[in-house]
Amino acid sequence: MLRIKLDVKLIQQNLDQAHISAQFHYYEQLDSTNLQAKRTAQQAVPLTQAHVFVANQQTNGYGRLNRDFYSPQDTGLYISFLIPMKTGIQFHPGLLTTMTAVASLETIEAYFPVKLQIKWVNDLILDQHKVGGILAEAVTDPVSNQLKAIVIGIGVNLATKIFPKELEDIAISLSDQSHEPPQTEFVSAFIQHFFERLKTYSTGDFMPVYRKRSSVIGHHVEVQYQNQTVTGQVLDVNDEGALVLRTAKTILQVTSGEIIRVRTV
Numbered sequence: 734m735l736r737i738k739l740d741v742k743l744i745q746q747n748l749d750q751a752h753i754s755a756q757f758h759y760y761e762q763l764d765s766t767n768l769q770a771k772r773t774a775q776q777a778v779p780l781t782q783a784h785v786f787v788a789n790q791q792t793n794g795y796g797r798l799n800r801d802f803y804s805p806q807d808t809g810l811y812i813s814f815l816i817p818m819k820t821g822i823q824f825h826p827g828l829l830t831t832m833t834a835v836a837s838l839e840t841i842e843a844y845f846p847v848k849l850q851i852k853w854v855n856d857l858i859l860d861q862h863k864v865g866g867i868l869a870e871a872v873t874d875p876v877s878n879q880l881k882a883i884v885i886g887i888g889v890n891l892a893t894k895i896f897p898k899e900l901e902d903i904a905i906s907l908s909d910q911s912h913e914p915p916q917t918e919f920v921s922a923f924i925q926h927f928f929e930r931l932k933t934y935s936t937g938d939f940m941p942v943y944r945k946r947s948s949v950i951g952h953h954v955e956v957q958y959q960n961q962t963v964t965g966q967v968l969d970v971n972d973e974g975a976l977v978l979r980t981a982k983t984i985l986q987v988t989s990g991e992i993i994r995v996r997t998v
Contacts, residue, residue, distance in 0.1 A: 739787065740917040747921045748785075753928045755783035755814075762806070763788035765795060766813035767870060767886040774815055774872040774882040784815040785924055794888060796866050797855065797991065803900060808893040810920070813886040814927060815872075824880060825935050827974025827988055830854050830869050832934040833885050833927065835942050837865065840923045841889065844914035845907045850948035853967075853976050853992060857889065858948050862905035865889035937972045944970060949995055954978070958990035 745757045763769055766786040773784055788811045791804030804811050818824060834851045841849060841857075850858040857865035865888060872882040890906040892913070930939060944950060949967045956963045956978060965980035976987040 738916060739920055743917055744921045744924070747925065751925050751928075753783075753925065755785050755924075755928065757924070758784060758786045760786070760788045762790045762792065763811075764793040765791050765886075766811050767795070767868060767884050768793070770813040770815040770884040770886070771870065771872055774817075774884070775875070780815075780817040780882055783817065783928075786813045786815070787811065787920060791888075796868050796888070802866060802888050803893070803897060803904070804888060805893060808906070809891050810887070810889040810923070812888075812920075812923070813884055814924075816883045816885065816931070818880045818882055823935065824883065825973065826869060827854070828934055828937055829883065829885065830867055831943050831970070831974040832930050832939050833867050833869070833887065835939040835946075836927045836930040837867070837887055837889070837923070838946060839942070840919075840926045841865075841907065843922065844919045847907055849946065851943060851946050852948045852995070853970060854974065854989075859905050859907065861948075863903055864905050864907055937974075940970070940972060940974075949976075949992060952995050954992045954996075955994040956987060956990050956992050958985070958987050962993070963987075 739759055741757060741759045748755050748757060766788050769786050770784065774780055790806035791811050794802035794804035794811060796802045831854065834857065837857060838849045838851065847859055852858050855867040856863050868886045870884045871880055872884060873879060874881045890904060892908045893906045896904045947970060950969060951967065953966050963980055965978040967976060968979050969977040971977055971986065978985045978987055
């Protein structure tokens with residue numbers, strides 16, 4: 734079984750040497766890295782630097798719509814980034830999530846012999862099964878109600894062999910354990926590449942990669958959108974990260990929603 738053993742001091746040292754102002758935190762067990770990130774954001778006054786949280790196991794991991802994210806010990810990467818929002822800095826939620834998908838894919842493929850796709854907006858796909866997910870959440874100041882920070886959580890099934898029955902036909906792992914990359918090196922690279930992509934994410938410079946790896950562009954899909962289900966063909970993902978969907982009546986720019994079914998043309 735894959736055993737997550739990280740050299741915490743070395744990861745922090747690598748961040749410092751790369752001039753990344755972020756504090757690294759590691760936990761053997763945690764309710765949720767996103768929850769811990771949000772607690773840290775609320776407690777830090779002021780929040781002056783980024784934080785990175787990694788857990789070997791989550792007891793209350795969750796994804797979109799508060800769905801459970803299965804997070805057993807020793808077999809997954811459960812990581813959250815806490816990014817402070819500086820005054821005057823514009824936040825692009827659609828681009829942040831899509832950038833995170835690309836950055837995650839690029840690092841994973843550098844360390845695992847796989848080729849991934851991205852299902853809009855937040856799923857990493859391997860062999861038509863979900864291998865990872867991304868969840869971005871906002872943290873607001875309780876007094877001013879202004880945006881204080883963004884939390885971006887990523888969960889990846891590295892070597893999970895047994896899934897709950899409801900996930901058996903949906904989920905997959907990156908590795909059958911015949912290939913295990915150096916763990917500290919992999920996690921350190923994952924973190925550093927995220928911050929490297931973050932520097933320019935608002936330009937959308939990663940979107941050509943996102944489009945190339947999209948599992949839905951050109952396909953007919955059903956999308957839950959504004960409390961309704963819409964059917965159409967995905968024409969593109971635009972430069973703001975929105976799904977461009979051609980329905981029978983019009984062309985929609987879907988900025989938030991969930992693809993619940995995909996079929997080939």
